[in-house]
Amino acid sequence: MNKERIPLTELPAGKQAQVEIIQGGNNLIGRLAGVGITPGVEVTMVQNFRKRPVIVNVRYTQIALGRSVASKIYVK
């Protein structure tokens, strides 16, 4: 269960996971890379309230992601 691929939006606060794939166009992939989110990187969920943008810690920075963006990032 723990090792199943899930969208980032379903990662509970405090949990860590590795980014597997980003399902988006070049535009989105480029923008996410700019803030440090790429396949293989470790992310820690900092805040995940329902319907609110999530906050993750990635490469020593807190990044806020809208839920539509976060749902395109799959983690394991």
Add this chain to the structure above:
Amino acid sequence: MKNQINTDKVQNPKLRPITIALVGQPNVGKSTVFNMMTGMNQHVGNWPGKTIEKKTGTFNYNKTTYHVVDLPGIYNLTANSLEEVIARDFIIKERPNVVVAVVNAAALERNLYLVSELIPLKVPIIIALNMMDVAKREGHRINPELLEKAMGIKVVPMVAAKNKGVDELMHAIDKLAHRVEDYKHVQPEIRPDLLAVLNDIQAQIEGFVPSDYPKDWVALKLLEGDKAVTQMMKEYLESSRWNAVQDILREHDDAMLALVSSRYEWIDRVVKGAVEHPKARQISRTAKLDRFATHPVWGIFIMLGILATAILLAKRIGLKTTWDALDRYLPIAKTGIASLLTNFPSWIRSMVVDGIIPGIGILIVFTVFLTMFFVILGILEDVGYLARVGYIMHRFMHRIGLYGKSFLPLCIGFACNVPGVMGTRVVETERARLMTILLTPFVPCIAQTTTTVILAPIFFGALAPLVVVGLILFNIVVLGLSGILLNRVLPNREHLELIMELPLYQWPNPRTIGIYVWQRMKHFLAKAGTVIVAATVVIWALSYFPHGNIETSILASIGRFLTPLGELMGLNWKMIVVLFASFVSKESTLVSMGVLVKDPNFVSALQAMLTTPAALAFLVTHMLFIPCITTFAVILGESRSWKWAILCVAYLFVVAFGMGILVYQIARLII
């Protein structure tokens, strides 16, 4: 100092101004580095035709004058935003002698991503490794020498906020600028499979790339699907080659993921050995504060508390003392100056006393008030709090096509539209900034609200509080609808997907804030100052000529001319004139009403003049009416466009009267 430079130029005719470009991601202290290097030798303008700020400055080092351009803060060099296009076009077309990449040492790998995109542009780079103190506090140990060796790029460790490393940076710039031929960075390796694809593309475009652009960079951007470069090459390539390129690209349409991963692989190799990260993640000060600051419930309370305190402080200290002082000294100044002008014709006396002096009065009030405001705004921005506002409000603002940060200028607008419009500079993209500028006048300022609070009980008795709240809500609804409309009408609709860094909190830097306030105020006085005084004089002239009596003035004629319009909403010409007079300042609405009603029993005269539906229509129109002169002046200053400023006023004009008429006609049927 200046003379020295001039003689230098005479002695050395080859000496041309050396241009340094500053690039960096947001929240890396780039502005601080810029401020520390250039001090007061700065010029703030806009990029041609854009609302994006362009900061330039100079510094002298080793008898050479360096011209510094502070490029917009960006995360990558794609063409996803105007800021990115501006930055990369500047580097490609203007070819700065040295590019200084300001990097946040506390988030090194992510920041080096921009550097990895910069290297293929083939410009001499220096890395300003800023915020070393923050990195140390967060537990990162960085060896700049090893980093420098791994990249072949000069790395200057800095704490710009404490003026550490600034001299070393200038020294490094000076050295590199004079010996560019020695510059040799390590080329970031690309995965072999990607390299083969890039070579294929490059073979097709060989000989067709405009001379400014490095060929391999163009190939890279084609592979990334970069819109601007794709468009450019489509124009330059003959169709058979273009099709061949398209075939290659179609075959590798998933290359972007591999490309970005490849860049981070290079970064990881480069920092390996040079950087040691904290092992166990301690909970930082920032994370502790953010537990409340970004909480869906507490966060909103905290934000409203901070904003209310800020507005109150600026109003109490700034506005109130200045108004009081003006109330005391302006009449003295008026009589004093009037007595000096006794030998002049009466219209000149009137122009000075009723036109120019009140204009300068408004200017003084705003100067004090705005200075206070920008100190507070500067602190909030420097501390890192504004990003949290952007986060909390995103949910509400993105529905009308805006980012969360747009909430701030709109909220400030309730106090006064002027700092609201000027505060739109915190908004990330040009489009959202323009939208926020145009929407701010829909927020009723404190003077508009006060006028309504005073007038409502006269007509609505016990229902007055309800009417006031209803009118404010009505404004917000109109604002929301206008936002949706603007979002549809304006070109280049953006994906309002939130991807935002929440920077570490830090102590405010007085120098950064001081320079920020100074620049804002300089801009305000230069741009808005003249417009305000000129417009007060124009309004004065309209209310004075031809007979020196407002009731027979040009303004009154305009009011009378608009009588048919007024009739549609139950208003006589006097009330129309009152509305127009509110263009000078919203505070003067009641004053001009008093002048025109001219009855010792103001309340009953007003009640006799306006029916209840007409009064409601008047208040609706007044709350939505065109902004005051000062707001207009700053809209003009910030949007840099007469077209937008006039369009904005025209739109408000139509909406205000349209809504007034609508409300009157409906209310007449009901009441």
